Amino acid sequence: MLWVKSLHIVFVVSWFAGLFYLPRLFVYHAMATDSIGIERFKVMERKLYYGIMTPSALIAVASGLWLWLGYGIGGGWLYVKLFLVAILVAHHLWLGKLMADFRSDKNRRSDVFYRWINEIPALPVLVFAVLLVVFKPF
Numbered sequence: 001m002l003w004v005k006s007l008h009i010v011f012v013v014s015w016f017a018g019l020f021y022l023p024r025l026f027v028y029h030a031m032a033t034d035s036i037g038i039e040r041f042k043v044m045e046r047k048l049y050y051g052i053m054t055p056s057a058l059i060a061v062a063s064g065l066w067l068w069l070g071y072g073i074g075g076g077w078l079y080v081k082l083f084l085v086a087i088l089v090a091h092h093l094w095l096g097k098l099m100a101d102f103r104s105d106k107n108r109r110s111d112v113f114y115r116w117i118n119e120i121p122a123l124p125v126l127v128f129a130v131l132l133v134v135f136k137p138f
């Protein structure tokens, strides 16, 4: 069980690394004017999203489900945590849609917008999910 939990924590960390870094790339992509820079951001975003974020999300969720359904670790706290995870998965998919807009040069949002989604909702979800799983308040 401890190997599965270790795997879970490692891929949760990797997933969050991408959830924080991809919007940061969007900030600079939205400000870029040179075509070489714009094409470079498209490559970086695609590799981050499909090479790191999505595999990490899949392994983090699969190992979490294994801990819950395989080892029977759960409680009221887990249902609230699952709700938070659903928000994260929706955010992950939305970031993919925003990346597709950038890829086809259809982005119309400003760097200020992307500075906001750089932190929200990833940071509050991270804090509440970790507090829930460590304290298990109910």
Ligand code: HEM
Pocket (backbone or CB within 6 Å): 005, 008, 009, 012, 060, 061, 063, 064, 065, 067, 068, 073, 074, 078, 081, 082, 085, 088, 125, 126, 129, 130, 133, 134
């Ligand atoms: C469907 C998704 C997920 C499920 C079903 C799930 C389920 C679980 C379960 C059952 C445990 C074991 C708790 C224990 O042994 O005390 C656990 C541990 C943990 N989970 Fe998740 N989790 C999921 C996603 C996440 C996400 C997105 C985060 C990040 C915010 C996260 C952070 C953690 C941490 C830090 C631990 C270790 C807690 C400890 O050792 O006390 N999990 N998870």
